[in-house]
Amino acid sequence: MSAHALFHTGPVLKQEARYDIKNWRMLLWIGAGGSFISTYDANFWYEERFMLTDHFFRSLQPAAICLLSVLLLIGLTGPLSIAWGCSACAGPRSNVYVRAHLTIEESALTRLDIRWQMGETLAQSLLSTHDIDKDGKLDSEEKQALGRILNNELRSEKYHTLLVVNGRTLTSLSFENPRLKWQPAALSFRFGIPLEEPVGDGLQLRLITHDPELYMQFYHQQDSVTWNSPACCMLSDNSHLFPKELEMDIRPIAPDSN
Numbered sequence: 001m002s003a004h005a006l007f008h009t010g011p012v013l014k015q016e017a018r019y020d021i022k023n024w025r026m027l028l029w030i031g032a033g034g035s036f037i038s039t040y041d042a043n044f045w046y047e048e049r050f051m052l053t054d055h056f057f058r059s060l061q062p063a064a065i066c067l068l069s070v071l072l073l074i075g076l077t078g079p080l081s082i083a084w085g086c087s088a089c090a091g092p093r094s095n096v097y098v099r100a101h102l103t104i105e106e107s108a109l110t111r112l113d114i115r116w117q118m119g120e121t122l123a124q125s126l127l128s129t130h131d132i133d134k135d136g137k138l139d140s141e142e143k144q145a146l147g148r149i150l151n152n153e154l155r156s157e158k159y160h161t162l163l164v165v166n167g168r169t170l171t172s173l174s175f176e177n178p179r180l181k182w183q184p185a186a187l188s189f190r191f192g193i194p195l196e197e198p199v200g201d202g203l204q205l206r207l208i209t210h211d212p213e214l215y216m217q218f219y220h221q222q223d224s225v226t227w228n229s230p231a232c233c234m235l236s237d238n239s240h241l242f243p244k245e246l247e248m249d250i251r252p253i254a255p256d257s258n
Helices: 003-008 010-019 049-083 120-130 140-155
Strands: 024-030 035-040 095-105 108-118 161-165 176-183 186-198 203-209 217-219 225-227 233-237 245-252
Touching: 095 120, 095 203, 095 245, 108 120, 108 203, 120 140, 120 186, 140 176, 140 186, 161 186, 225 233
Parallel strands: 095 217, 095 225
Antiparallel strands: 024 035, 095 108, 108 186, 161 203, 176 186, 203 245, 233 245
16 A cells, blocks of 8 residues: 555555554544545655655644734734623624614704614623622613723724715714613613704615724614604615614605695
């Protein structure tokens, strides 16, 4: 059996090992991919030592890729845990669910209120880290401390929020009254955006919430849009599609001719 067939053909290796096992000293299985490192009869060693070295490093590739993926995940999520003071917060399950409330007054969109509902894993991690007295809840002082941390980190990122109105991106958004709200088994972060957008013939809004560093994953659930239900307009949205970008369509209601 040639060294080339031995080190580069998995099925041949298994077949030869079955019938000629006496020539082998050790067979080591690495991973589920079928890669082999084999130490074989010394008569072959010096002649084929370079091929053995080559196969050894080829065999390590799947494990190295897996290790690199883990290190990359830690590198991406680590800064969030440091910034928020929570080593368990960052990770692939740091989900946040976005809700929007529209306020229309005198046929103009005057305010957009945003609520981020923290996913269970993220909420419990933040609670366990910032519940200083370990009583299972956040008291007023603890809530204020966590709120300051969140606000300080998110303000410079414009709360990861982008608003597009009738195809026009609003570049100078103001963010008001950021606050943290804690309820049993629920943690939310809220802020408001004052606006002055006349409804006119209609308003098409697109709310994009995205963290480019992927520390947090933002989602929208069904019925995640509410409003103050003015008589002048009608509202439709795409939240029933569980979209990554929330689209809202405000249309004026024609006055009754009667």
